Amino acid sequence: MNIAVSNLDLAFAALADPTRRRIVARLTRGELRVTDLALPFAMSLNAVSKHVKVLEGAGLVRRRREGREHYLRLRAAPLREVARWTSQYERFWIQRLDALGAFLEQQQENDDEGSQ
Amino acid sequence: MNIAVSNLDLAFAALADPTRRRIVARLTRGELRVTDLALPFAMSLNAVSKHVKVLEGAGLVRRRREGREHYLRLRAAPLREVARWTSQYERFWIQRLDALGAFLEQQQENDDEGSQ
DNA sequence: TATTCATTCAACCTTTTGGTTGAATAATAC
DNA sequence: GTATTATTCAACCAAAAGGTTGAATGAATA
Numbered sequence: 039m040n041i042a043v044s045n046l047d048l049a050f051a052a053l054a055d056p057t058r059r060r061i062v063a064r065l066t067r068g069e070l071r072v073t074d075l076a077l078p079f080a081m082s083l084n085a086v087s088k089h090v091k092v093l094e095g096a097g098l099v100r101r102r103r104e105g106r107e108h109y110l111r112l113r114a115a116p117l118r119e120v121a122r123w124t125s126q127y128e129r130f131w132i133q134r135l136d137a138l139g140a141f142l143e144q145q146q147e148n149d150d151e152g153s154q
Numbered sequence: 155m156n157i158a159v160s161n162l163d164l165a166f167a168a169l170a171d172p173t174r175r176r177i178v179a180r181l182t183r184g185e186l187r188v189t190d191l192a193l194p195f196a197m198s199l200n201a202v203s204k205h206v207k208v209l210e211g212a213g214l215v216r217r218r219r220e221g222r223e224h225y226l227r228l229r230a231a232p233l234r235e236v237a238r239w240t241s242q243y244e245r246f247w248i249q250r251l252d253a254l255g256a257f258l259e260q261q262q263e264n265d266d267e268g269s270q
Numbered sequence: 271t272a273t274t275c276a277t278t279c280a281a282c283c284t285t286t287t288g289g290t291t292g293a294a295t296a297a298t299a300c
Numbered sequence: 301g302t303a304t305t306a307t308t309c310a311a312c313c314a315a316a317a318g319g320t321t322g323a324a325t326g327a328a329t330a
Contacts, residue, residue: 047172054166055318059239066243073276085319087278092317106276106327114247117240123175124237127182131230171288189306201289203308208287222297222306 045097046123049116052096057081058089062098065112072108161213162239165232168212173197174205178214181228188224 052058057079064075076086090110093099097116102109168174173195180191192202206226209215213232218225 044172046175047170050166050170051317054163054170056160056163057318059162062243071276072278081318082320083277084279084321088318091278106325108277112243114243117243118247121237121240121244124233124240127178127228127230127233128237131234167287173288187306188308197288198290199307200291200309204288207308222295224307 045116045119048096049098049120052092052098052116053120055089055092057086058093061086061089061093062112062117065099065110069102069109069111072110075110161232162235164212165214165236168209168214168232169236171205171208173202174209177202177205177209178228178233181215181226185218185225185227188226191226 053062060079061075064070064078072087072090073083075090076083079086090099090101094101097113099110100113102111169178176195177191180186180194188203188206189199191206192199195202206215206217210217214229215226216229218227
């Protein structure tokens with residue numbers, strides 16, 4: 039029993055795994071059955087199934103049962119929430135650009151890449 | 155020893171924790187020392203220090219040492235990457251809106267909220 | 271009906287995460 | 301020079317994450 043895990047927590051956590059981001063990317067092309075979804079992944083079907091459940095838990099994926107087959111499709115709402123949270127900071131980084139000037143910021147940015 | 159953990163993995167994972175998102179929000183107002191940053195959090199300074207290191211590891215925070223004090227400031231680049239990845243799917247969700255019509259989509263959306 | 275197919279459930283394992291406490295380090299202040 | 305302050309390091313702990321394998325469930329097929 040969890041104490042108040044927000045939508046945003048779940049969405050960010052779900053998207054933190056590269057396999058799950060690939061799943062999301064894959065589902066933009068349309069609905070897929072679990073088995074078909076799992077095909078290109080170098081892991082067990084069970085592992086993919088668990089990833090799908092995580093995405094479902096975050097509301098990023100919705101499941102439609104048709105006999106023994108489960109069709110998965112993407113849901114946009116949580117992605118929009120993530121986009122909205124993140125874009126709050128657009129104001130922040132644009133301000134910094136304005137303050138220091140594009141040229142200096144560019145240099146700063148280059149320095150940053152180099153030292154990572 | 156980690157096998158290829160991407161920038162995006164680190165950024166999403168860093169932002170999945172609500173404390174760390176609060177830290178990010180807090181740092182938009184300007185630089186802060188670790189101690190001052192930690193003030194409003196109901197956890198040990200050490201815990202906050204560890205969160206800061208996670209954010210640093212994801213490139214979201216940069217540290218400037220001045221004597222014994224460490225000043226932390228926000229870095230926008232990884233936030234931009236997250237925004238860029240997420241907004242890839244804007245096309246996807248806009249398409250769905252177009253395809254089904256705003257009214258139906260709205261109803262769908264309402265159903266979705268209700269059953270979460 | 272017996273078999274195969276699509277999928278989940280359950281148990282297990284290892285690594286990571288998010289927190290704690292206590293000690294170490296290093297700079298400042300008295 | 302001793303105490304205090306700012307911060308990390310190290311060890312520990314419980315819970316969660318990401319994978320595995322094997323069994324269970326339930327629908328389709330032969």
